[in-house]
Amino acid sequence: MFMVLDIAAKQQLPVVDMASTFAMRQTRMNENKNKRMLWVNHIERIRDQKDQTAFAELFEHFAPRIKGFLIKSGANLSLAEECSQEVMATCWHKAHMFDPSRASVATWIFTIARNRKIDVLRKERRPEPEELTWGPEEEPDQTDVMVIQQESEQLGRAIADLPEVQRDLIKKAYFGDLTHSEIAAQTGLPLGTIKSRIRLALDRLRHEVK
Amino acid sequence: MNNNMYNAIKHHLSDNILLGYSSGSLPEAFSLMVASHISLCSTCRAQLESFDAIGGEVLNSSVETDTPMASDSLNATLALIREGPTHKPVPSRIDDRVLPKPIQDYIGGGLADVKWRAVGMGVKQAILPTSDAASARLLFIPAGAAMPDHGHQGLELTMVLQGAFKDEDDYFARGDVEMADSEIHHTPIADINEDCICLVVSDARLKFDGLIPKIMQRFAQM
Incomplete structure (x- = not known):
C-alpha cells in the first residue's frame, strides 16, 4: 500500500482547468494527505531498514522547523542547531516507538522537540x-493509520483557515511563551474527531495501571 | 485492563493545564500532576494528544527557510546516530496499587518508601522535590478526618490516589482532580471507608483569571 501511495505522491496530478480553484484545492489536499502517509513510510523505512535516504528527506523537512521552534522558545543559534540534530537523532533511535494510528509524524517529532x-x-x-x-495486536490497523493521518491533515487545514490573529495566538501558544490566560483565550479548533480517533487508538493499548 | 476504572474518573484536568503540558510551559510540579493523572485517565490522555496534534501541525506549517540548518548538519547528525542512543537509566515501574509511575520516580519507590512527616491530627505529608516555580506533595488524611485548612493563593490541584474525599458539592475518588483557586474556601472530608492519599500541587503565581469556565464551555460544545 505504501508503494502505491509513494508513486501517487510523486506524480504530478494533472489540473485540467486551472481556473477551477476547487480542483486545485482537491489536488493540494490529496498531495498533502499522501505526504502524511509518506512521512509514516519514512519512519518505517528508518525503523526497518535503517534507511539513510529516508532519514535525509525527513531531516530536510523537519530539522530546520525544529530549529525555528527552539529559537522561538529562547535557544540561541548554536544551541538550537545542536538540539535539532539531537532531536532528529532521537527520531532515528526511537522510530520503533512511533505509533502511526495515534499521531502524525509531525506530532511525534513535535513532542520529541x-x-x-x-x-x-x-x-x-x-x-x-x-x-x-x-496488547495482543502488535501492529496498528492500516485503516486506522490512514484515518488518523487524514484527521491530522484536516486539523492542519483548519488551523490554516483560521483568521490570522487567531492563528498567530496558536503559534505563540506552542512556539513562544504565552501566559496561561493568553493561551486559554484562543483556539476553538475542531478537535472532536481527532480526539475520538486518538481515544480509539488508546483503548487498544494495554492499560497497566489500575 | 480495567476500563471501568477509566470511566469512573469524573473530575478531569482543564484544557488550559493540558495545553500547558503539551506546549511544555507548565512548572515541574504541575507537569507531575498531569503525568500522574494521564497515567490513570484515557480521556485526558486523548485530549492531551489532540493538543500535541495541534503542536505538530504548527511545527509542520512553520517556515523552514527562516532557520536553515548548518551546511554539515545532516552528516553531523548521522555521526551522532552512529554513536548510539544516549541511554538514560529509566527506573522500572513498581507494582503499586496507589502510586502511578511518575510519582514513583519522585519517591524512588512505591508507597511503602514514602517518607511521611506528621503535620497534626493524624495528617501526614511528603514534599516531592520539584523546581521552585510550584510545589508538589503527597498528603495522607485519616479516614473520616477533615483535610487540613491550608490557606493557599493561586491555583491548587488535588488528585486522589487512595480512598476518597467529599466537599459540599462533590465526591472525589481515585484519579479525580479537584481544582481550587484562592477564592474557594471549603473543608473537604476524607471518606470514612479508607485513609485518603492525594497528590497536591500548588502555585501562588499560576493564575487562570476566570477563563477556565469559558474555555471549558467552548470545548464542551465540540
Whole structure:
C-alpha cells in the first residue's frame, strides 16, 4: 500500500482547468494527505531498514522547523542547531516507538522537540505519563493509520483557515511563551474527531495501571 | 485492563493545564500532576494528544527557510546516530496499587518508601522535590478526618490516589482532580471507608483569571 501511495505522491496530478480553484484545492489536499502517509513510510523505512535516504528527506523537512521552534522558545543559534540534530537523532533511535494510528509524524517529532526544549532550556525534570504498551495486536490497523493521518491533515487545514490573529495566538501558544490566560483565550479548533480517533487508538493499548 | 476504572474518573484536568503540558510551559510540579493523572485517565490522555496534534501541525506549517540548518548538519547528525542512543537509566515501574509511575520516580519507590512527616491530627505529608516555580506533595488524611485548612493563593490541584474525599458539592475518588483557586474556601472530608492519599500541587503565581469556565464551555460544545 505504501508503494502505491509513494508513486501517487510523486506524480504530478494533472489540473485540467486551472481556473477551477476547487480542483486545485482537491489536488493540494490529496498531495498533502499522501505526504502524511509518506512521512509514516519514512519512519518505517528508518525503523526497518535503517534507511539513510529516508532519514535525509525527513531531516530536510523537519530539522530546520525544529530549529525555528527552539529559537522561538529562547535557544540561541548554536544551541538550537545542536538540539535539532539531537532531536532528529532521537527520531532515528526511537522510530520503533512511533505509533502511526495515534499521531502524525509531525506530532511525534513535535513532542520529541518539546521534551528536548524542557530538558535543555528549562533544565528541569520532566515527568512523563506511564507508557501504554501494545496488547495482543502488535501492529496498528492500516485503516486506522490512514484515518488518523487524514484527521491530522484536516486539523492542519483548519488551523490554516483560521483568521490570522487567531492563528498567530496558536503559534505563540506552542512556539513562544504565552501566559496561561493568553493561551486559554484562543483556539476553538475542531478537535472532536481527532480526539475520538486518538481515544480509539488508546483503548487498544494495554492499560497497566489500575 | 480495567476500563471501568477509566470511566469512573469524573473530575478531569482543564484544557488550559493540558495545553500547558503539551506546549511544555507548565512548572515541574504541575507537569507531575498531569503525568500522574494521564497515567490513570484515557480521556485526558486523548485530549492531551489532540493538543500535541495541534503542536505538530504548527511545527509542520512553520517556515523552514527562516532557520536553515548548518551546511554539515545532516552528516553531523548521522555521526551522532552512529554513536548510539544516549541511554538514560529509566527506573522500572513498581507494582503499586496507589502510586502511578511518575510519582514513583519522585519517591524512588512505591508507597511503602514514602517518607511521611506528621503535620497534626493524624495528617501526614511528603514534599516531592520539584523546581521552585510550584510545589508538589503527597498528603495522607485519616479516614473520616477533615483535610487540613491550608490557606493557599493561586491555583491548587488535588488528585486522589487512595480512598476518597467529599466537599459540599462533590465526591472525589481515585484519579479525580479537584481544582481550587484562592477564592474557594471549603473543608473537604476524607471518606470514612479508607485513609485518603492525594497528590497536591500548588502555585501562588499560576493564575487562570476566570477563563477556565469559558474555555471549558467552548470545548464542551465540540
